[in-house]
Amino acid sequence: MPINTILITLVALLIFGYFLGRKRSLAVAGSTAKGYSDLHSLPSYYGYMVAVWAGIPALIILLIWSAFSSSIVTSMTISGLPEQMQAQSKQQLGLVMNEIKNLANSGLIANETDPIKQAAAEHYQKLTHINTMAKTVVVFVIALIGLVLAMRLIKPETRARNIVEGVIRWTMIICASIAILTTVGIVMSVLFESLLFFTSVSPIEFLFGTKWSPQTSIRTDQVGSSGSFGAIPLFVGTMLISAVALCIAVPVGLMSAIYLSEYANKNIRAFAKPTLEILAGIPTVVYGFFAALSVAPFIRNLGESIGLDVASESALAAGLVMGIMIIPFVSSLSDDVISAVPQAMRDGSFGMGATKSETIRQVIIPAALPGIVGGILLAASRAIGETMIVVMAAGLSANLTINPLEAVTTVTVQIVTLLTGDQEFDSPKTLAAFALGLGLFVTTLVLNIVALHIIRKYREQYE
Amino acid sequence: MNEILETLPGTTTQSLQSDEPKPEAKTRDEFDVEIDGTVGQPFVDNPKMSSRNCDVFYAEKQAIFDVNVDIGRNEIIAMIGPSGCGKSTYLRVLNRMNDTIPICRTTGTHTLDGEDIYAKDQDPVLLRARVGMVFQKPNPFPKSIYDNVAYGPRLHGLTSNRSELDDLVEASLTKAGLFKEVKDDLQKPGTGLSGGQQQRLCIARAIAVDPEVILMDEPTSALDPIATAIIEELMDDLKESYTIAIVTHSMQQAARVSQRTAYFHLGRLVEVNDTDKVFTNPEHQLTENYITGRFG
Numbered sequence: 001m002p003i004n005t006i007l008i009t010l011v012a013l014l015i016f017g018y019f020l021g022r023k024r025s026l027a028v029a030g031s032t033a034k035g036y037s038d039l040h041s042l043p044s045y046y047g048y049m050v051a052v053w054a055g056i057p058a059l060i061i062l063l064i065w066s067a068f069s070s071s072i073v074t075s076m077t078i079s080g081l082p083e084q085m086q087a088q089s090k091q092q093l094g095l096v097m098n099e100i101k102n103l104a105n106s107g108l109i110a111n112e113t114d115p116i117k118q119a120a121a122e123h124y125q126k127l128t129h130i131n132t133m134a135k136t137v138v139v140f141v142i143a144l145i146g147l148v149l150a151m152r153l154i155k156p157e158t159r160a161r162n163i164v165e166g167v168i169r170w171t172m173i174i175c176a177s178i179a180i181l182t183t184v185g186i187v188m189s190v191l192f193e194s195l196l197f198f199t200s201v202s203p204i205e206f207l208f209g210t211k212w213s214p215q216t217s218i219r220t221d222q223v224g225s226s227g228s229f230g231a232i233p234l235f236v237g238t239m240l241i242s243a244v245a246l247c248i249a250v251p252v253g254l255m256s257a258i259y260l261s262e263y264a265n266k267n268i269r270a271f272a273k274p275t276l277e278i279l280a281g282i283p284t285v286v287y288g289f290f291a292a293l294s295v296a297p298f299i300r301n302l303g304e305s306i307g308l309d310v311a312s313e314s315a316l317a318a319g320l321v322m323g324i325m326i327i328p329f330v331s332s333l334s335d336d337v338i339s340a341v342p343q344a345m346r347d348g349s350f351g352m353g354a355t356k357s358e359t360i361r362q363v364i365i366p367a368a369l370p371g372i373v374g375g376i377l378l379a380a381s382r383a384i385g386e387t388m389i390v391v392m393a394a395g396l397s398a399n400l401t402i403n404p405l406e407a408v409t410t411v412t413v414q415i416v417t418l419l420t421g422d423q424e425f426d427s428p429k430t431l432a433a434f435a436l437g438l439g440l441f442v443t444t445l446v447l448n449i450v451a452l453h454i455i456r457k458y459r460e461q462y463e
Numbered sequence: 464m465n466e467i468l469e470t471l472p473g474t475t476t477q478s479l480q481s482d483e484p485k486p487e488a489k490t491r492d493e494f495d496v497e498i499d500g501t502v503g504q505p506f507v508d509n510p511k512m513s514s515r516n517c518d519v520f521y522a523e524k525q526a527i528f529d530v531n532v533d534i535g536r537n538e539i540i541a542m543i544g545p546s547g548c549g550k551s552t553y554l555r556v557l558n559r560m561n562d563t564i565p566i567c568r569t570t571g572t573h574t575l576d577g578e579d580i581y582a583k584d585q586d587p588v589l590l591r592a593r594v595g596m597v598f599q600k601p602n603p604f605p606k607s608i609y610d611n612v613a614y615g616p617r618l619h620g621l622t623s624n625r626s627e628l629d630d631l632v633e634a635s636l637t638k639a640g641l642f643k644e645v646k647d648d649l650q651k652p653g654t655g656l657s658g659g660q661q662q663r664l665c666i667a668r669a670i671a672v673d674p675e676v677i678l679m680d681e682p683t684s685a686l687d688p689i690a691t692a693i694i695e696e697l698m699d700d701l702k703e704s705y706t707i708a709i710v711t712h713s714m715q716q717a718a719r720v721s722q723r724t725a726y727f728h729l730g731r732l733v734e735v736n737d738t739d740k741v742f743t744n745p746e747h748q749l750t751e752n753y754i755t756g757r758f759g
Contacts, residue, residue, distance in 0.1 A: 265565070344602035348665070350563050352615040352672065353592035362614070367605045 001136040003066060010058060010143060014051040017147045021050030024154045041161035049160040052167050053150035058143035065138070069131050077124045082116060100124055187441065194438045197431035201229045206435060208232065212398035212409075214418060214429045229432055231439060233400040237315065237408035238440075241394060242383040244319025244404055245326060249379055252323075253330025254372065260331070261338040262360055273335065280328040284388035291321035291393035308405060313395035316404040322389050329379035330372075337371025338364060370454045377451035381444040387412035411436050502746045503736035505725075507535040510574075511706040512557055512594075512676060517571035519552050519561065526552045530571075530732045532725060534676070539698060539707045541721035541738065543714060545753065548727040550710045554678050557708065558594035559587040575676070592619055595674035599681040601661035603653035603668070608645050611653040611664055612636060615672035631671060639667035640697050659690025666697065670705070677701065679709040683716065695720050714754055718742050726750045 001009070025046035029039045039046075074097055078086060085096065096117075103112055103121040112118040154160075198206070209230020256276060260269050296317035303310030310316075341364050349359040365372070387410075395407035396417060418433040506513075510533035519527035527549045534540050534557075542550040552561065559580065561567040573580050580590050592615065603611050612632045615621075622628040632649070636642035641663040645656070653664050662682055669677055679698075683691040698707060698720050711717050717724050717738065724741040726734045726749070734747040745751045 342602070344598060344600055345604060346563070347560065347596075347598055348602040348604065348668075349614075351558065351560060351591055351596035351598070352618065352668065353588050353590075354614075354618050355588050358618060362618075363604050 001132065003062075006062065006136055006139055010055065010062075010139065013140075013143055013147070014055045017050040017054045017150070018044075018047035020047075020147070021150065021154060022047035024050075024151055025160070028154055029156055038156040040157055040159050041164075045160035045164050046154050046158070048164045049153070049158075050147060050150040052164065053153075054143045054147035056167070057146050058139050061142055062135070062139050065135050069135065073124070073127045073131055076127055077120055080123050081120055085116070104128070190434050190438050190441060193431055193434035196426075197428060197435045200428045201432070201435075205229060206231050206432075210400050212414070214414070214432055227428065229428065229435075231411070231436060233398040234409060234411045234414050234436065235439065235443075236400055236402065237394070237398070238384055238410040238412070240315050240402055240404060240408055241319045241322065241390060241410055242380060244316060245322035245383040246376070246380060248320060248323025249326045249330050249383075250376055253327045253375075253379070254334055256327070257331045257334035257338055257372075258360060258365075261335050262356065262364070273332070276331055277328045279325060280332075282325070284325065284386065285392075287321050287325050288388040288392035291317050291389050295321055296393055303405060310405045311395070311407040313393060313407045314405050315394055315408045318390050318394035319404065321393065322383055322386055325386070325389070326379040326382050329382055330375050333375030333378065334368070334372045337368040337375070340371070341367045370457050374451045374454045377447050377454070381447045381451070384447070385412065385440065385444055387416060391416055411440050415440075501531060501732045501735060503734045503740075504723075505532045505732065505735040507533045509536065510534055511536045512573070512575050512708075514553075514556065515572045517553070517556060517569070517573065519549070519556060519570075520568045521564075522566040526730055527556075528730045532732055532735055534706060534708055535723070536706055537702055537704075538723060539702050539709060539721045541717035541724045542708065542710045542727060543712075543717050543724060543753070544727035544733075546712075547729075549730040550725075550727045551680050553727070553732075554680055554708060554710050555596075557676070557678055558591050558596055560591070560596065562587050592672050593674055594676045594678060595669035595672065597662070597665050597669055597677065597679045597682045600685050601658055601665050603656070603661050603664050605652060605654055607650045608636075608653045608656070608664060609649040612667050612671050614668060619672055621672065635667040635671040636664075638670055638701070639663045640693065640700075641667055657690070659686050659693060662686060662690070662694060663697065666694070666701075670701070674705065676706045676708065679707060681710055681712060684712060691716070714742070726753060728753070 022043045025039060025043045029043075077100065078093065078097065081096075086093070088096070100117060100120045101124065103109055103117060104125040109118055109121045109125070112121065206229050209228060210232045211228040211230045212233050213228045215227060256272075260273055260276075264272060292313070296312060296314060299314060299317050299320075300310045300312050345363050345367055346359055349363045354362070390410045390413050394409060394413065396409050396413065397407050398409050398414070399406055401408060415433045415436050418429060418436075424430060513533040515531050517527055517530040518525060530549075530553055542554065544550050555561045556569050556573060557580075559569075561569055569581065575590070575593065579585065580594075604614065606614070609632055612635050613628055616628060616631055622631055633642060633646075636645065641660060644660060645651075645664075653661065656664060662685075666677075666682075683694050686694065695716065698709070701707060709717075709721065721738045723735060724738045725732060726741065726745075726747070728749050734741065734745060734750045736746065740746075741750060742754055745754060
């Protein structure tokens with residue numbers, strides 16, 4: 001039986017088990033003098049319990065079996081091959097195995113000329129058949145054993161409700177672990193690819209080198225392929241653009257948060273807050289062409305008119321637009337924490353004869369400061385990881401400069417350019433993307449940890 | 464005032480004394496109509512603060528109806544009454560704290576030393592430095608003990624250098640009876656103190672700007688009996704230099720600390736008299752009902 005048929009049959013069995021368990025619990029309860037009230041749980045819980053007992057062990061076995069059976073069948077087929085074929089290299093053996101599998105699946109074994117392969121394919125087909133049969137039988141036997149055991153467990157004092165509760169709890173835990181494990185998996189993969197990169201380029205050069213020119217040569221006589229991997233210009237470029245963005249976002253965001261939470265009346269707030277948050281919902285690619293086509297030329301013309309030399313793709317343009325984009329991160333979070341400052345603080349300050357702005361500056365901002373800093377750090381993480389705007393507006397040349405009027409490039413932009421187009425997957429050029437990604441990941445991770453820590457500290461303050 | 468007593472329908476009084484809660488709720492509404500003016504001695508010679516024809520509205524809802532009362536110099540006046548009777552609202556009229564609530568509107572004439580505190584040229588911010596306030600829940604700022612007390616003097620520029628400020632902080636904490644306990648911890652956060660200490664810190668903070676009147680809105684309702692006793696003693700000392708108006712839910716506290724007591728009921732000032740008289744021989748039936756625990 002193929003695996004989806006097994007699954008569908010199993011589900012049908014579980015539904016059957018549910019009704020069986022429910023009926024059985026009613027029968028058990030009915031046989032006592034006091035009726036259903038003798039049951040520890042509602043009848044449906046006994047049904048669920050039977051379904052769980054029948055389903056979960058069977059599913060686990062099915063999962064494990066499916067995960068390992070194909071490799072076992074393959075190795076058994078290989079061990080059936082003649083010795084000289086087994087002595088081949090791994091890749092060649094893999095090719096042969098593929099051929100045998102295709103032959104077995106095609107149903108044209110009789111047409112094969114090579115008798116060894118023919119025999120192997122027949123052997124493989126037989127093994128696969130046995131495997132599927134065994135799997136089906138084992139899974140259903142286990143399901144039925146579980147079902148029968150659970151049925152026998154049904155007594156009025158059985159705590160079916162608690163058992164079901166435990167199963168639900170574990171389901172939740174597994175779901176939560178999936179997200180965590182995925183994160184761990186991504187980090188691991190980035191980490192190992194980076195380690196691979198560091199075998200060809202020294203970490204010292206990567207971390208402290210000031211020249212970024214990742215063109216490696218495919219042929220030895222190629223020109224213009226220096227292959228320097230100094231990431232300093234990229235990280236400086238990222239920091240520069242993020243700094244420009246934060247210079248816009250922090251004052252504007254904070255001031256709007258203060259206005260919204262302290263000065264604006266209800267109607268203005270109800271309208272202004274969602275409107276401000278729309279900024280965060282605009283796709284970054286829209287910001288990107290806005291930056292490249294409107295803001296960058298405008299800044300260049302403005303610079304020219306006052307005699308400044310501005311690159312047409314300047315860090316300033318990208319930073320300005322990115323700053324607008326991250327305003328909601330600062331304003332929305334700050335607004336929340338400022339609103340969370342207890343009214344008693346404001347009363348206390350007003351009662352001392354403080355004006356509104358004195359109260360805000362001396363009591364509310366200090367009280368909300370940890371939360372505000374948390375918001376700013378989240379915005380900073382966002383700015384550092386932002387790609388689309390900088391791809392379009394900041395350029396590709398890795399200049400080591402802190403002049404925002406020049407073109408710079410960022411870590412994210414370089415990752416994009418390293419991985420677009422046809423690439424070898426083991427060249428330092430491609431692997432450099434992973435190392436850059438790791439650097440970026442570590443940077444934003446540190447920022448996020450700091451932000452979360454500060455937010456947690458803030459929470460403790462008024463509890 | 465005998466007239467007022469006579470106008471009270473006998474049935475109402477009886478049903479108030481009955482054990483059933485529902486008719487009582489009904490009779491409160493009936494009383495609402497019957498309170499007409501304030502009995503006792505609401506007025507004094509040469510008052511520190513006084514209010515005439517005070518009405519307060521929250522949006523369309525009227526919270527205080529025609530309150531007329533004087534607060535004498537260097538006295539403690541206690542304001543008692545059931546929850547929602549308007550005593551806290553009235554207290555906040557006296558330093559214009561109600562101005563910070565947008566929907567709140569106050570009318571009538573209110574004076575401090577004969578000066579109209581609701582006059583157009585009166586700055587509520589400066590008024591609040593003269594009429595300080597201590598709140599129900601201790602609300603020290605999340606700053607150090609020193610900075611909490613120094614907050615007001617710094618705002619109003621009361622001291623010209625650091626050592627003067629140090630002296631003022633020490634003097635205020637001493638007056639509030641807290642200095643001995645915190646003198647080594649002045650740089651520690653004020654929020655780390657116990658509830659009673661926090662409330663005394665708030666009192667120190669209020670007296671650091673040397674106000675003329677201190678308003679206390681249930682200052683001990685969040686405190687344990689020992690902390691309450693300390694604060695009550697403190698009030699007795701403070702009365703030498705300040706005029707104090709205190710809102711309290713505890714009649715024992717009103718009896719212990721105050722010289723005069725004002726009884727509020729459903730937004731109206733029912734009776735003002737010497738505290739002894741209010742608690743031994745109240746003039747108004749409603750006051751008697753309240754202090755004998757028939758409702759409230």
